[in-house]
Amino acid sequence: MEYALAVIVFVALVALVVLRPLVAGNQDQAATQARRADLEAAKESKYREIRDAELDLGMGKLSRADHRAIDSELRAEAIEILRELDGLDGLSAEAAAGRDHARRAHGDESAG
Amino acid sequence: MSGIGAACLFVGLLCAAYAAISGVYGGLSGRRQFVVSARRAFYCLAALLIGATAILQAAFLRSDFGYRLVAEGSSTDTPTFYKVTAMWATQEGSLLLWALLLSIFSSAVLFLTRDSLRAITPYATAVLAVVAGFFLLLTVVWVSPFDQLVQPPVEGSGLNPLLRHPAMMIHPPMLYTGYVGFAIPFAFAVGALVTRSVGADWIRATRRFALIAWTFLAAGIMLGALWSYTELGWGGYWAWDPVENASLMPWLTGTAFLHSIMVQEKRGMLKAWNVSLICMTFILSLMGTFLVRSGILESIHAFGASTIGTQFLIFIAIVVLGSVALVVWRLPDLRSTARLDSLLSREAFFLLNNLVLLALALVIFWGTFFPLISEAVTGTEASVGPPWFERLVTPLALVLVALTAVGPMVAWRRVTPAGLRKVLVIPVAVAAVTAGALLLGSDAGSSLTAVAMFCLVAFVLAVVTQELWRGASARRVMTGEAWPRALSSLIGRNRRRYGGYAAHAGLAVLMLGVAGSSAFAEQQDLRLAVGDSFRSGGWEITYDRPIARVGDDRAGTGAPISFGAQLTARRGDEFRTLRPSRNYYPAAGMEEGAIGRYFEGEATSEVDVRWGLGGDLWTAVRPDISSLRGSIEEADRKFAESDGDVRGLIITAIAEQYRRSPPPASFRAISSPLVSWIWIGGGILVLGALLAAWPAPQARMRRARSLYRARLGRDLTGA
Numbered sequence: 090m091e092y093a094l095a096v097i098v099f100v101a102l103v104a105l106v107v108l109r110p111l112v113a114g115n116q117d118q119a120a121t122q123a124r125r126a127d128l129e130a131a132k133e134s135k136y137r138e139i140r141d142a143e144l145d146l147g148m149g150k151l152s153r154a155d156h157r158a159i160d161s162e163l164r165a166e167a168i169e170i171l172r173e174l175d176g177l178d179g180l181s182a183e184a185a186a187g188r189d190h191a192r193r194a195h196g197d198e199s200a201g
Numbered sequence: 202m203s204g205i206g207a208a209c210l211f212v213g214l215l216c217a218a219y220a221a222i223s224g225v226y227g228g229l230s231g232r233r234q235f236v237v238s239a240r241r242a243f244y245c246l247a248a249l250l251i252g253a254t255a256i257l258q259a260a261f262l263r264s265d266f267g268y269r270l271v272a273e274g275s276s277t278d279t280p281t282f283y284k285v286t287a288m289w290a291t292q293e294g295s296l297l298l299w300a301l302l303l304s305i306f307s308s309a310v311l312f313l314t315r316d317s318l319r320a321i322t323p324y325a326t327a328v329l330a331v332v333a334g335f336f337l338l339l340t341v342v343w344v345s346p347f348d349q350l351v352q353p354p355v356e357g358s359g360l361n362p363l364l365r366h367p368a369m370m371i372h373p374p375m376l377y378t379g380y381v382g383f384a385i386p387f388a389f390a391v392g393a394l395v396t397r398s399v400g401a402d403w404i405r406a407t408r409r410f411a412l413i414a415w416t417f418l419a420a421g422i423m424l425g426a427l428w429s430y431t432e433l434g435w436g437g438y439w440a441w442d443p444v445e446n447a448s449l450m451p452w453l454t455g456t457a458f459l460h461s462i463m464v465q466e467k468r469g470m471l472k473a474w475n476v477s478l479i480c481m482t483f484i485l486s487l488m489g490t491f492l493v494r495s496g497i498l499e500s501i502h503a504f505g506a507s508t509i510g511t512q513f514l515i516f517i518a519i520v521v522l523g524s525v526a527l528v529v530w531r532l533p534d535l536r537s538t539a540r541l542d543s544l545l546s547r548e549a550f551f552l553l554n555n556l557v558l559l560a561l562a563l564v565i566f567w568g569t570f571f572p573l574i575s576e577a578v579t580g581t582e583a584s585v586g587p588p589w590f591e592r593l594v595t596p597l598a599l600v601l602v603a604l605t606a607v608g609p610m611v612a613w614r615r616v617t618p619a620g621l622r623k624v625l626v627i628p629v630a631v632a633a634v635t636a637g638a639l640l641l642g643s644d645a646g647s648s649l650t651a652v653a654m655f656c657l658v659a660f661v662l663a664v665v666t667q668e669l670w671r672g673a674s675a676r677r678v679m680t681g682e683a684w685p686r687a688l689s690s691l692i693g694r695n696r697r698r699y700g701g702y703a704a705h706a707g708l709a710v711l712m713l714g715v716a717g718s719s720a721f722a723e724q725q726d727l728r729l730a731v732g733d734s735f736r737s738g739g740w741e742i743t744y745d746r747p748i749a750r751v752g753d754d755r756a757g758t759g760a761p762i763s764f765g766a767q768l769t770a771r772r773g774d775e776f777r778t779l780r781p782s783r784n785y786y787p788a789a790g791m792e793e794g795a796i797g798r799y800f801e802g803e804a805t806s807e808v809d810v811r812w813g814l815g816g817d818l819w820t821a822v823r824p825d826i827s828s829l830r831g832s833i834e835e836a837d838r839k840f841a842e843s844d845g846d847v848r849g850l851i852i853t854a855i856a857e858q859y860r861r862s863p864p865p866a867s868f869r870a871i872s873s874p875l876v877s878w879i880w881i882g883g884g885i886l887v888l889g890a891l892l893a894a895w896p897a898p899q900a901r902m903r904r905a906r907s908l909y910r911a912r913l914g915r916d917l918t919g920a
Contacts, residue, residue, distance in 0.1 A: 091205060091208075092204035092208050095209075096208045096211055096212060100215065103215075103216060103242070103245045106244070106245055107216070107242045107245060108238065109238075109241070110234040110235075111234050113234070122316050123316055123317050123318065123319035126318075127402050130405045131401070134405060134466060140694075142612075144672060144675060144695065144698075145613070147675025147676070147678065147679060148672055148675050149620065149623065149624070149671065150611070150612040150616060151620075152617060155617075159613070
């Protein structure tokens, strides 16, 4: 009896929580949000790679020529990500990056 | 309350089934609300399993022997700490723990990825739900933790005495957290394969979970080794036992995975390798869980034969076949987008390190399952012993430690031979000096393998120190910071890199302890009477007097009787008092007599370990209580119907008899050099991994983003 009653109560409670999105319908208004999150993660990863290469250069693990080649390749990849990211906002990568550049020039370090 | 607990499990099973179906349907149809609904089902599952666990824990705490599990795994005199942890000493409780941890981990990762990986998460949710569903199905249909006894006993059987050890109580949740944690990257890898989203996105989303799983598994393995060293009474920490091996194999493949995913993240290479590795790691994790309780292989760690072996094997077979089919099906999508630039690159060394780790896992797998393989092929069960493992594992371990040193020195993509020579000079010199000092200044030359390992350890530590030095120097040049600030900034801003290096240093230190204790330990097995002496590792050890304690178990395990010995150890000016003992737990039934059952139940060694950085002095005793048998039998005849107080007095009198006229006792003494460095190294390894997993502060990330985006802006606007 205790078991049956508990099952009924738990099923009802679970149904309330689980079925709510179905009852509310598709309220997924930010389809681009997920893509943005993925691109943001890719961007962070690319920035980290650029930083790693810089550190390797500073530590003498990379020659200046190797670093130049690797760095420009990484930057090109980062710019691709930025382009796609800003495309989601309807901005050009140049405009967005230029905007950040301008902000930094004015000392706004927390922008971006 | 047992009905409510069972209802939690049943409704949890429904939640898992719903999450699997809803996730797949949401993924196939693109109707996002079903994916959200599946995620919410996981949150409910976690809440239900927390409830079920709380109900079971409460039953253990109040010694409610109406629960079969409590009656079989606890007793009123089991100390409270062990009552709390007795749940996972049972098969049913450990399955519930598995499902609970999986539901919590899954809820966390699904919450964190709720706004990302839209293609992958529906299928990852379904995979996690199927795994959770399997464990819940076991607990609902075959081995319910909430089974009730029609006639509850007055007293429970008590927790297995061997498990009454603090390390052993923390060890299972640690191992299970490791096993469960690997389910997360596995599920996302499956999702990535199904949706052909085989880039690095799934890796970035689950890397931290894989690292946490790896860390917990490492801590669990270390605690298991510590338990073996201090509780089992044989003096070692690793016996190449099937259950020990079962936890080491996923750790090795998990280590390979954590290294090779960096190659995919940075270079887009090794995609097929990475999904195969994580599938392998998860399958080995399932096998690790299964082996502990299956009883299919003889193990000092296996507690009770399982009744769910067939179900487990079927599930493992499904996972194996499904994983292989999926990887083969998606092979065309898993081709690398880049090629190896140079053999002198970090990715090349990572590949080599992966091969060595996989070779180690394969050797251990073969040795572990050899009894089953030999029985299947020849009809007779044969097993390979520790010497077989050591012969094959030792050279591979030496190569692995060497790679641990070389890997951090090499840059991604390529390093010039001249550049490599430059960074190798100091570490190689340190290793050479170490070799010279050991061979010329000590008797370590008796084990060249150990000397080779010591040199490699010195090599690794020199590399890590050099990396820190060079990194801090580079930072000082860039920022002008003082040394301490430069060093802390360097580590703080590159946690993943330097956490990894700390883990490398930890592994090296651990191997120092393994090499020292394996090659140079001195073990003696003796039978001594009071007043006898012997020498071990430079110590002069004398058996001073016997110990007999009743109701005074100093280890807090709840043992009513303890016999042991007090020894004094002298080495020059150093003086130590050693008190190894043996705890006696009462037998469950009365077949051995009302008094005899207290002496004829299970007994465990309470070893005395004098820890030291240079080496441990480890002693264990096996008292000979056969001389007490006459008194015990007489007491059983005369006082069979006596009450507890009288029994206590009689047992005290018998113990006093042992103290007054002790027969010679058997002793094992081991002088084990450097063994403490195993635990220190393990601690460093775990701390390093935690550092690597720790997220960077948001403010710092924002500044870094801003800086790099601005630099890219300069590139673009200047172009």
